[in-house]
Amino acid sequence: MNLKTKIISVLIGLSAYSFAQDSSGEFHFPEPETTALSTPLSLWSTQYYIHEFRSGGAIPIVYANGESSGLFADTCDFCTASLEGTAYVTDSLGTITVINFAKSGDSSFVDCRACKKYASSKLKVESWGKTLWTKSEGFGDGVKNYRLIPFRTIAVDKDVIPYGTVIYIPKAKGKIIELPDGEQVTHDGYFFAGDTGGAIKKNHIDIFTGIYSGNPFSDVIKSNEGKTFEAVIVTDATIINALTEMHTK
Known part of the structure; x- marks a missing residue:
């Protein structure tokens, strides 16, 4: 089963209305x-759009209430997810978790300028590394x-x-x-x-x-x-x- 098929299968369970x-x-x-x-x-x-990646790397995905999600990202995945606002993260068991930008925290988890594609970006890249998340469903929340x-x-x-x-x-x-x-x-x-x-x-x-x-x-x-x-x-x-x-x- 390819990743797109897995996503659709998971989302049908999470959010049937979205697929209606x-x-x-x-x-x-x-x-x-x-x-x-x-x-x-x-x-x-x-x-x-929704950024898709597999859990890995050293940067923790932390929820806005301070709890750990148990998921991790590398620099570019974390920062791209922060930029897009929503991500599908696949863990080692193949389970997909939908995470959504919640707010910027007080401290940074990562320097997003260290990701080559954002090194010279004119956007406020520094704030992306402070992202705290919320667990979501479907295609994420506005x-x-x-x-x-x-x-x-x-x-x-x-x-x-x-x-x-x-x-x-x-x-x-x-x-x-x-x-x-x-x-x-x-x-x-x-x-x-x-x-x-x-x-x-x-x-x-x-x-x-x-x-x-x-x-x-x-x-x-x-x-x-x-x-x-x-x-x-x-x-x-x-x-x-x-x-x-x-x-x-």
């Missing part, structure tokens, strides 16, 4: 009526008790896009995506503001892609603040309620 969302019908909301659109936005986007949903959840600056907002991105509509269960569907362009991040400021959004680390929205995800696209805030209650229910635990 994998049906193609959940991505077939109709194009919004003009009357169901509100504030126009000019945004730029990055993406984040803000306000929302669950993360692949290809639906976005991290936002709440002062620009309030949590719980639904936005419509025309350039995302029609893109073919592969859901965690392997089904390929056509995206309808709607996203839900259910998460945040330390680097997500002003008109920057971060699109969550689950276990998929490729770029499913190449016309949208440019990772360049100068490469903006248009989006609008949706006011259609039917779509807002559906995406809110999908994200609420």
